[in-house]
Amino acid sequence: METRIQSKAFQKFAETAATITTPETDVWKESGGKIIGYFCAAMPVELITAAGFLPFRLRGTGSTNTDLADIHFSSLNCTFPRHAFNLALEGKFDFIDGVVFFNSCDHIRRVYDHWIRRMDTPFVKILSLPKKAEHPQVEWFTEELAILRDQMQEHFGVEITDAKLREAIKLHNESRKLLRELYDLRRADNPPITGSESLAVTVASTAMPPELYNSLLRELLSDLKQADGISDHKARLMVLGGECDNPDYIKVIEDQGGLVVADSLCFGSRLLWKDVDETIDDPLAALAQYSVADRPSCARMFTEYQNRAKYVKEMITDFNVDGAIFERLTFCEIWGFEQLNLTNDFKDWKVPLICMDREYILSGVGQLKTRVQAFLETMGG
Amino acid sequence: MDAKKELSLSRIVEEIVFYQPIIEILEQDPGEMGHLQLPILKSLVKQHKKVVECVENDLPFMASQYTNPVEILSAMDIPWYFHLQSMFAGSGTGGSLHIFEDLEAMDKLPLPTDCCTFLRLGLYYQSAGLYPVPSAYLALTEPCDGVSGFHSVFMNHPDWKNVPTFAPDPPYHNNDRAIGYYADEMRRMVDFITGQTGKMLEMDRLKEVVDETNKCYALWMEYNEIRRSTPTPHSYIMPMSMFFQSNSAGAGEPEKTIWYQDMVADAEMRVRENQPEVPDQKIRLLWYDLQPFYFGEIAPWLEQEWGAVVAMDMVSYCPYDIIDTSTEDSIFRGLAKRAFQHGPMIHQARGLADNVVNDITRIIKDYNMDCIIFPGHMGHKDMAASTSLMREVCRELGVPFLHIGMDQADQRYTTIDEIKDRISQFFTAMGLG
Ligand code: SF4
Ligand code: SF4
Numbered sequence: 001m002e003t004r005i006q007s008k009a010f011q012k013f014a015e016t017a018a019t020i021t022t023p024e025t026d027v028w029k030e031s032g033g034k035i036i037g038y039f040c041a042a043m044p045v046e047l048i049t050a051a052g053f054l055p056f057r058l059r060g061t062g063s064t065n066t067d068l069a070d071i072h073f074s075s076l077n078c079t080f081p082r083h084a085f086n087l088a089l090e091g092k093f094d095f096i097d098g099v100v101f102f103n104s105c106d107h108i109r110r111v112y113d114h115w116i117r118r119m120d121t122p123f124v125k126i127l128s129l130p131k132k133a134e135h136p137q138v139e140w141f142t143e144e145l146a147i148l149r150d151q152m153q154e155h156f157g158v159e160i161t162d163a164k165l166r167e168a169i170k171l172h173n174e175s176r177k178l179l180r181e182l183y184d185l186r187r188a189d190n191p192p193i194t195g196s197e198s199l200a201v202t203v204a205s206t207a208m209p210p211e212l213y214n215s216l217l218r219e220l221l222s223d224l225k226q227a228d229g230i231s232d233h234k235a236r237l238m239v240l241g242g243e244c245d246n247p248d249y250i251k252v253i254e255d256q257g258g259l260v261v262a263d264s265l266c267f268g269s270r271l272l273w274k275d276v277d278e279t280i281d282d283p284l285a286a287l288a289q290y291s292v293a294d295r296p297s298c299a300r301m302f303t304e305y306q307n308r309a310k311y312v313k314e315m316i317t318d319f320n321v322d323g324a325i326f327e328r329l330t331f332c333e334i335w336g337f338e339q340l341n342l343t344n345d346f347k348d349w350k351v352p353l354i355c356m357d358r359e360y361i362l363s364g365v366g367q368l369k370t371r372v373q374a375f376l377e378t379m380g381g
Numbered sequence: 382m383d384a385k386k387e388l389s390l391s392r393i394v395e396e397i398v399f400y401q402p403i404i405e406i407l408e409q410d411p412g413e414m415g416h417l418q419l420p421i422l423k424s425l426v427k428q429h430k431k432v433v434e435c436v437e438n439d440l441p442f443m444a445s446q447y448t449n450p451v452e453i454l455s456a457m458d459i460p461w462y463f464h465l466q467s468m469f470a471g472s473g474t475g476g477s478l479h480i481f482e483d484l485e486a487m488d489k490l491p492l493p494t495d496c497c498t499f500l501r502l503g504l505y506y507q508s509a510g511l512y513p514v515p516s517a518y519l520a521l522t523e524p525c526d527g528v529s530g531f532h533s534v535f536m537n538h539p540d541w542k543n544v545p546t547f548a549p550d551p552p553y554h555n556n557d558r559a560i561g562y563y564a565d566e567m568r569r570m571v572d573f574i575t576g577q578t579g580k581m582l583e584m585d586r587l588k589e590v591v592d593e594t595n596k597c598y599a600l601w602m603e604y605n606e607i608r609r610s611t612p613t614p615h616s617y618i619m620p621m622s623m624f625f626q627s628n629s630a631g632a633g634e635p636e637k638t639i640w641y642q643d644m645v646a647d648a649e650m651r652v653r654e655n656q657p658e659v660p661d662q663k664i665r666l667l668w669y670d671l672q673p674f675y676f677g678e679i680a681p682w683l684e685q686e687w688g689a690v691v692a693m694d695m696v697s698y699c700p701y702d703i704i705d706t707s708t709e710d711s712i713f714r715g716l717a718k719r720a721f722q723h724g725p726m727i728h729q730a731r732g733l734a735d736n737v738v739n740d741i742t743r744i745i746k747d748y749n750m751d752c753i754i755f756p757g758h759m760g761h762k763d764m765a766a767s768t769s770l771m772r773e774v775c776r777e778l779g780v781p782f783l784h785i786g787m788d789q790a791d792q793r794y795t796t797i798d799e800i801k802d803r804i805s806q807f808f809t810a811m812g813l814g
Pocket of ligand 1: 079080108329331333334335
């Protein structure tokens with residue numbers, strides 16, 4: 001990807017975000033390693049790492065059409081699962097040894113139904129992720145994780161001990177801590193990294209061995225500390241929404257003169273804002289607590305809107321945001337209804353907000369540019 | 382009563398005013414079917430009047446959903462209303478008298494137009510102050526994403542923000558553990574209701590109510606069996622009311638059981654004496670989705686123009702289990718199952734696509750269907766993603782399948798004429814009728 005950042009580490013991240021398989025995943029497989037795919041940001045990846053496997057978040061990166069998937073899905077379905085499942089049907093995910101689904105949304109849960117009928121992935125499970133964040137829900141999800149652990153142990157013949165889980169939690173918390181350092185750099189008046197570059201870094205965190213990722217991220221942070229800041233922007237923007245794993249989408253926005261300094265996205269800040277609590281005795285309970293209650297919630301956690309709004313509002317203040325873009329994949333009802341709440345709240349906060357529907361693969365760029373330009377103009381940019 | 386409260390009751394009051402004279406006419410001259418229609422209208426008006434009384438006198442009442450065990454609310458003697466009821470009853474009633482102006486006002490909400498219109502309409506009602514604000518609110522997160530998004534908005538409306546809310550969380554699995562989890566959610570719901578209203582749940586009373594609704598469900602299932610007959614006994618409206626009578630306020634009242642008995646008796650008589658409500662039946666079809674508001678313009682046309690009868694429909698085909706009322710635990714587990722596994726839409730859309738595949742297979746066989754019409758409501762994203770599975774089942778069983786693509790609340794999406802054209806072409810192409 002086009003970038004001003006002089007950093008080998010960043011190149012690696014950008015390449016990883018731009019493809020599905022990478023030299024790292026190839027090496028991992030060649031050395032006999034297993035890879036477990038998942039769709040939802042709430043997945044406790046630590047469970048996969050503790051098994052000695054590589055957690056890999058499934059995307060539709062590189063997909064150009066949905067011809068195969070459209071036999072199973074309709075034009076009323078979100079294009080993200082359609083592209084991702086199309087890649088699966090094309091055999092692009094044949095390198096994975098298992099997939100763990102949640103009942104994330106109406107579209108993704110149907111990907112599960114089709115996956116078990118059309119693919120021969122040896123290990124496919126669906127977990128019931130609660131939609132509210134109270135104690136009984138954390139308990140329920142702890143049990144779900146315990147069942148998944150048993151199933152993984154039995155199927156793969158591995159041992160996922162509490163000690164291994166604690167180690168994995170530490171390792172992934174380290175990634176989160178480093179990523180928060182990256183976000184801290186974006187608070188500056190002249191951040192050394194754009195929103196699109198930052199998204200490439202966070203997307204890469206879902207597709208790389210975590211040890212390697214952490215060491216590259218340390219390298220990037222040190223490179224960035226010496227880099228020049230960006231000063232030629234007209235406004236500081238925040239991007240809000242669900243699934244957005246394409247740095248090029250953010251780049252189109254930034255090319256119009258808005259610098260994306262903050263986000264609340266599934267592949268963005270919501271991945272890293274909080275740590276898994278290392279003081280909780282039972283590591284599965286700690287992971288459940290994190291997935292269900294502690295991490296910034298996605299709109300499917302419908303009783304959590306007030307907390308989500310607080311999270312967004314604080315970020316607007318802390319990152320000195322001038323205006324926000326809400327992006328939604330067409331046909332996503334989870335984020336569709338959130339739009340009404342956000343529109344009302346942004347009005348109250350007197351922060352400019354623009355709502356934009358999009359398709360999973362970058363399309364309608366002309367219209368996107370025009371709308372962003374007009375939005376920047378309304379903000380005096 | 383202040384203007385805001387008055388406005389919030391306006392639609393309810395309007396419905397009372399609309400139905401009252403119809404009730405009076407039916408009382409005097411029930412005609413062929415009036416004795417079966419009358420109890421439904423009376424029950425609707427009775428519920429509405431109760432809510433009006435509560436608002437006028439500042440008495441506690443709740444808003445809830447048909448999936449939150451209605452038996453618990455009956456047993457605790459809680460007046461309540463289902464705020465999407467008039468939307469879902471629309472197929473029988475034609476929807477609100479204001480439907481077109483409401484749809485236009487709804488279009489102005491900052492909501493994507495691809496979100497379920499039932500829910501967008503509900504949010505328009507809320508934003509326009511057309512819902513009475515209850516003392517407490519029981520939300521729902523199933524069966525679709527839209528419903529949870531809807532409640533999220535609902536709970537953040539300035540007038541509703543401070544309404545205490547309980548939202549049960551239905552699990553995705555169907556096993557024993559899931560039933561136990563949801564039964565505990567139901568217990569927490571009871572605690573919440575007690576906390577908000579001071580009313581306690583007496584188990585003996587709950588048992589009594591559940592015993593009564595058990596009778597209704599058993600009769601409903603018996604009625605479904607009778608629908609297997611060729612010709613099918615009733616036109617489309619009566620079977621659709623089966624759901625309303627057991628899933629709305631007042632569930633468990635003995636007069637409802639009597640209505641179910643009358644329905645079964647009438648259906649049996651029609652089969653025995655070969656006197657179907659719709660004569661000259663030529664096509665037996667499965668309508669596999671909700672019925673649209675404007676079904677009143679489609680179903681009679683199907684019957685008269687094509688001799689096509691809805692021999693089974695998705696809302697009616699919900700395999701409700703009878704609840705074992707021997708212990709408190711068995712009652713709660715039974716209510717939990719009923720709530721998160723059996724209700725219409727819930728049964729088909731909440732969990733895996735297996736229910737859709739299994740139901741269609743069974744219905745085609747058991748009801749001797751000539752074809753399936755899948756309206757494909759625009760809100761049903763999960764069903765949209767299950768269409769290929771439905772089609773596969775139909776192909777295997779050699780039964781023609783039509784997917785229309787429509788909006789059950791908004792005939793602007795696919796017009797009635799377009800729908801009729803599609804159906805006519807389908808019947809003709811398949812050599813039906
Ligand atoms: S964007 Fe929305 S509909 Fe699409 S996969 Fe994500 S949650 Fe589901
Ligand atoms: S009609 Fe369908 S999509 Fe709309 S709320 Fe009901 S279940 Fe959800």
